Amino acid sequence: MAAMKSAALEGLSSEIEKSAEGEKRGRKASKEVRRHQLIEATIxxxxxxxxxxxTMADVADGAGLSRGIVNFHFESKEKLLVATLKYMADEYSAHWRSAYQKAGDDPARQLELLVAADFDRSICNKRKLAAWxxxxxxxxxxxxxQALCGARDEAYQNVFVEICARLKTDSAYDYEPYETAVGLCSMLEGLWLRLMMGTEGMDRESAHRVATEYLASVFPKQFSRQALGATRIA
Amino acid sequence: MAAMKSAALEGLSSEIEKSAEGEKRGRKASKEVRRHQLIEATIxxxxxxxxxxxTMADVADGAGLSRGIVNFHFESKEKLLVATLKYMADEYSAHWRSAYQKAGDDPARQLELLVAADFDRSICNKRKLAAWxxxxxxxxxxxxxQALCGARDEAYQNVFVEICARLKTDSAYDYEPYETAVGLCSMLEGLWLRLMMGTEGMDRESAHRVATEYLASVFPKQFSRQALGATRIA
DNA sequence: CTTGGTTTGTTGAACATTCATTCAATACGG
DNA sequence: CCGTATTGAATGAATGTTCAACAAACCAAG
Structure with a gap:
């Protein structure tokens, strides 16, 4: 299993070396590359x-491959869709965890980076939002x-609850940490929904501004308002 | 046209008189009653x-009618779905407008009732949320x-922006009214999403508590925290 | 109050289309 | 030359739509 995975990764990098596009049409593309190619076409x-x-035909055409190929690499349409959702969930999870790690130990900076991560172009774009x-x-x-979507939130939300709790004791706030954290998470999802809908005058920057306005209102000791939304103090 | 409508309404009320359920199986059910029956089955x-x-068969079976009936009352599946969405959008709009009207002129009470309306059982239940x-x-x-969903939000959001602007000048707050209002609307939608997903430990009451916690944080001069979430001050 | 005819709502089978899946044939890499 | 990835046509199931037949309500005339 581990050997297979490393072989696949080697195949991936060698493909990137050989082709400017990073993916190859030829038959030598490895199983992992094909799966990735088909998942992207699904999104x-x-x-x-x-x-x-x-439809399966859309996906195959989008990947520039033949009709029957999806049932070879994935067993069925349903399994292709589950694999696609899992792919996006893993990507999302890795993204916010990376931002969380970069923030160090300061809860205010953790909040700042986690919120910013949610509106990062790499995961927050029309294509991915529509797929979500x-x-x-x-x-x-x-x-x-439901399980895959829910798993995405659980750990994420717990991190926010933890941060809000720390900020409360550190800075003597009056709010309820759990409700405040859930409110923030819900607002972030609601903003994603609006971005996806293409609501009038709503883009990544506006959405981020709305979220930071929330931070400035709830955590005034850590965030202050400036020209473009709120920014962290010190 | 007007005559036709009044005839339909007479048919409706006579049905209600005759049948305890308010809707009848027999052939005498009027066009409007049938449409309503099919829309409910669609939801x-x-x-x-x-x-x-x-599928059309699901809808027809759910309504206890035959297969071809939907294409008679609606022209196609697509038009049935549009009519269903329009039905829900109208119902939602009427609901919050009614709450808004009941609130009178006090912006804080307007906020309180509008938020409460969003978590009212009549529109915020698993069935409707799932359909949305x-x-x-x-x-x-x-x-x-997209147009029907978007139209739902536009007027709704504008009301919140207006209220936040009034509260800011009345009570000398520091926030940005537009961003604060959009944040609240987004949070409400995000909470709906979580209710629909059936997220662990999330029910109507919890969601309402999260929203009122937001009100207490952003408008501390109007809302205070109590045992079950925030409540309005005097 | 009947009668007969017209309109209107309803049914269910037939039809055409779309689509996921299968698989025998094929082509490429090792 | 073997094994594996790939192709594309065939297949069968599911589904939206149509329509001819039918039944209930309605209405005007007797």
Missing amino acids: DSLAKRGFSET CAFWGEAKSRPTY | DSLAKRGFSET CAFWGEAKSRPTY
């Missing part, structure tokens, strides 16, 4: 056509999706 | 099976859905 289709209109929303729309009736 | 199916698995989310998931790739 494309979800974003362009929506969940209910995404497509899965949300089906999550209620599919336990597998 | 049921969206909530139970999700958007992509909702089903439409959200398809909205990006369907301009018609």
Whole structure:
């Protein structure tokens, strides 16, 4: 298993070396590369056509491959979709964990970087947001999706609760840490929803400004308002 | 046209008189009653099976009618779905407008009632939330859905911006009214999303508490914290 | 109050289309 | 030349839509 994975990674990097595009058409592309290629095509289709209109043919065409290929690398359409959701969940998790780690031990800086990470271009763009929303729309009736979407939040939210609790004791705030943290997480998701919808006058920068305004209101001892939203004090 | 509508309404009320359930199986049910019956069955199916698995047969069976009936009262599946979304959007709009009107002229009471209205059982229940989310998931790739979902927010959000602006000048707050209002609206939507997902330990009451905690943090001169979330001051 | 005819709502089977899946044939790499 | 990835046509199931037949309500005339 481990050997297979390292072989796959070698295949990936060698592909990147050989082709300017990083992915190859030829038959030598490894299994992992193909899977990745098909998952990306799935995200494309979800974003362009929506969940209910995404077909195996769309995905195959989008990847520039033949119709039957998806059932070879994934067993079924359902498993392709689960793999795609898992891919996005893993990517999201890695992204905020990286931001969290970079922030060090200061809770205010942790908040600042976690919020900023949520509006980073690499994960917060129309394509990915549309794909997320497509899965949300089906999550209620599919336990597998619900579990993957829910797992995404659980650890994330706990980190926010922890930070809010520390800030309360450190700076003698009056709020309820749990409710404040859940409120912030919910606001971030709601802002994503608006970005995805393409609501009038809403872009990444505006959304980030709204979130930092919240930080300035709730944590005035750590964040102050400036020209473009709130910034951290000291 | 007007005559037709009044005839339909007479049919409705006579139905209500005759049947305890308010809707009748027999042939005498008016066009409006049938449409309503089919729309309710559509919401049921969206909530139970999700958007992509909702079929005309499901809707017809759910309403206890035959297969071809939907194409008679609505022209196509697409138009049935649009009518359903419009139905829910109208209901939502009427609901918050009613709460807004009841609040009178006090901005703090307006906020209190508008937020409470969002978590009222009549519109905030698993069935309706699931149906909303089903439409959200398809909205990006369907301009018609996007317009109906977007129209829902526009007026709603403007009311919040107006209230926040009034509270700022009345009580000498320091926040940005627009960002604060958009943040609150986004948080409400994010909380809906969590309620729909069935996130661990999240129910209507918890969500309402999270929202009122926000009010207490941002408008401390109007809202204070008590045992169960924040309440309005005098 | 009947009668007969017209309109309108309803049914369920037939139809055409779309789509996921299968698989035998093929081509490439080792 | 063997094994594996890939192709694309065939297949069968699911589903939206159509439509001819039917039934209930309605209405005007007797």
